[in-house]
Amino acid sequence: MTSRKIPEIFTIESLRLRDEDDASQExxxxxxxLHLSGKKRTKYFYIxxxxxxxxxxDIFEDSNYRYLHLSCHADKAGIATTFDDISYAELGEMLRPCxxxxxxxxxxxQMANDVCAKALLKNTGCYSLVGPVKKINFDDAAAFWITFYHLMFKTDGRSMKHRNVEFYVKNYRLCFKNQ
Structure with missing residues (x-):
């Protein structure tokens, strides 16, 4: 039996060095x-x-937080931290246990693609993967996520129902994959 998850956002972010200089930490x-809007237990880590x-x-797994938000650079093959490239298969292996x-x-x-979805959703018990299938701009992404989370938590601060996630995602044209 799994323990009850905490309805909070756990954010992991990594950018290129030049993006760090631009203060582009979305x-x-x-x-x-999120903290200002009442989600006081929101966690943020820069790697x-x-x-x-x-x-x-490992910290995310132990946190029991329900929502993982990854902010980084990616393409159809994988993600990038500041200094390392990680394939979706590798990312799936890292995240699978949690x-x-x-x-x-x-x-x-381009992260919400079939390869990433397979790595994160297949046999993991993960409810969904939400994100862009195309290239995005920092300002558009920041505005979308702020609006999305605000509306989701305003609708229900304790959980994100499938129908609500799908509704807001479709209205903002992101990719929604579920198990």
């Missing part, structure tokens, strides 16, 4: 706004390497 901004990602995933009864939200270009 995940950090999102975390601050630069695959090894750090593995460590923070996705049961959780949702994954990604703010990364």
């Amino acid at each position: 995940g950090q901004l999102l975390s601050k706004i 630069r390497t695959k090894r750090e990602l593995e460590e923070i995933i 996705l049961e009864d959780r949702r994954v939200f990604v703010s990364a270009c």
Whole structure:
């Protein structure tokens, strides 16, 4: 039996060095706004390497938080931390033990694709993967996620129902994959 998950956002972010200089930390901004809107237990971690990602995933698993938000660079083959590339198969292996009864939200270009969905949804117990299938702009992504989470938690602060997630995602043209 799984323990009850906490309806909070756990954000992991990694950017290129030049993005760090531009103060383009969308995940950090999102975390601050969620905190201001009443989600006081929101967690935010900035990482630069695959090894750090593995460590923070362990913290996510132990946190029992229900929602994982990944903010990074990606393409159809995998994601990038500041210094490492990670295939979707590798990411799936890292996350597989801790996705049961959780949702994954990604703010990364082209990340919500079939390869990533297979790696994160197949035999993991993960409820859904939500994110862009195309390239995105920082300002558009930040505005979308702030609006999405605000509406989701305003609708129900204790859970994200499938129908509500799907409704808001379809209205904003993101990709929604479920198990």
